[in-house]
Amino acid sequence: MRISELSRRSGVPVATIKYYLRENLLPKGEAVSATQAEYTEEHLKRLRLVRALAEVAEVPLSRIRAVLEAVDKPDIDLHTLLGVAQYAFTPPTEAPADDPDWERAQRRTAELLAELEWRVGPGSPARGQLTRAVAAMERLGRPPSAQMLRGYAAAAHQAAEWDMDCIDPGASREENVQQAVTMSALMEQALSALRRLAQEDESARRFGCGADGAGAHGEG
Amino acid sequence: MRISELSRRSGVPVATIKYYLRENLLPKGEAVSATQAEYTEEHLKRLRLVRALAEVAEVPLSRIRAVLEAVDKPDIDLHTLLGVAQYAFTPPTEAPADDPDWERAQRRTAELLAELEWRVGPGSPARGQLTRAVAAMERLGRPPSAQMLRGYAAAAHQAAEWDMDCIDPGASREENVQQAVTMSALMEQALSALRRLAQEDESARRFGCGADGAGAHGEG
DNA sequence: TAACTTGGAGAGTAGTACTATCCAATTGAA
DNA sequence: TTCAATTGGATAGTACTACTCTCCAAGTTA
Secondary structure, three states: OOHHHHHHHHOOOHHHHHHHHHOOOOOOOEEEEOOEEEOOHHHHHHHHHHHHHHHHOOOOHHHHHHHHHHHOOOOOOHHHHHHHHHHHHOOOOOOOOOOHHHHHHHHHHHHHHHHHOOOOOOOOHHHHHHHHHHHHHHHOOOOOOHHHHHHHHHHHHHHHHHHHHOOOOOOOHHHHHHHHHHHHHHHHHHHHHHHHHHHHHHHHHHHOOOOOOOOOOOOO | OOHHHHHHHHOOOHHHHHHHHHOOOOOOOEEEEOOEEEOOHHHHHHHHHHHHHHHHOOOOHHHHHHHHHHHOOOOOOHHHHHHHHHHHHOOOOOOOOOOHHHHHHHHHHHHHHHHHOOOOOOOOHHHHHHHHHHHHHHHOOOOOOHHHHHHHHHHHHHHHHHHHHOOOOOOOHHHHHHHHHHHHHHHHHHHHHHHHHHHHHHHHHHHOOOOOOOOOOOOO
16 A cells, blocks of 8 residues: 555545654555555554544653554563553653652552552552652642542552453454553543543532533533 | 742742743732732642643643633532533544544443433533544444443542542632642542553563562563 | 842743655656 | 656644743832
8 A cells, every 4th residue: 555545544644644654653664666665554553553542542642652662672471561561651750859748649659559569560650650640639738548549549450450351362462562552541531531421420419409410511 | 929939939930930820820919019919828829730730630731721710700509610620621522524433432422321320411521532532442443342331430430439529518619629620630640540550460460470560571 | 229029021942743845756647 | 658646755844832031121128
């Protein structure tokens, strides 16, 4: 397939595909001649994946590139594959110096993970992300209760188990990468949306005036 | 307090505070003279909130402005207050024309919400967000199973209940706004981080080689 | 009174994600 | 065979976001 067909089938403008090629978000097609290259179904799949992550999950292209590069290394086992994808997805957090809120948050998250006995690497960037969120809440004078964190952790673990149910250890590497990345990014969007909808529902139940739930606040 | 003290106490550069004032992210201080204005503790709180949302939750300033403006309207009840904050937070999604994946996703999300009997407005932007995520997964050939969506929905509702437990109907309006906004944005970050950590744990349990969990993939 | 600070305005900057233009080589229809 | 159209590759330009810097006159402090 030529670049124009890739464009037509994916709905992505040719100029954008060229940009993705330059930025190493898409591997180059096989050069047939000096001014012709052949693209495959794999290119189309990868392109669709990049667009889904960029448009729907709002992942910056730099991080998409990091994930794809991390994942393109051959000869790693499934757990490591999922791990590097995860690690590349999560932006690294640098700890501020001499911040009591940060110190407290870090202590709390470490205690939580120890209590839950989760098998997470000591340098997992999601630790930093969690610490940052908790520290920000401390700074605003609204620290989350230990109970709340434990509850959220239980819900998150439940979600993670369903996620892992979708991974087939026997499937191909490319399959598992697609699955894992889709999982991480798109189900996160879905979870975020569901939580917002659930908040609206719960708010209606507790504080709502009418109890019908149909268009309480103006039909956006 | 003068602008320089606001800067010192918040850690935000004076130039940035001036920018936020121009962009209506922070109300103007009370003008004492032509070249002097007085800022209060409320300004400091608001500034810290803006920074937490921008830096930690990565909410674009335009959406922070929308939330703060929506929430600054007086004389609305608690449920509506939480609702407008939520609505302003969620970017509106426009449906693509003639997309079978989108149609299917929309049908599935509508069915899910109906089955769960959640009281959500028909124009709630989180519906669009959910439809978009599901449609993207359909397009990639990896639609989430109905079971998985139901499971995620249950987890999301559980989280929403804990969220609402933190809202005190008797507290001041400004309190509730802060609480609701902090909740929505920062606990979402925390949930995302916890899900990633839980995925790492679950991946280690199922596919891991060593079973110690200490630094399986290279100490980020 | 002289150095410093302040609020306000405007321009400048860095980064992200495209988008448009140009070019020579190549291809496909007349 | 010829000639418009397409292709890949390179470069430049654009729109947007989030600051950051500079300037200035008015006001405050030593």
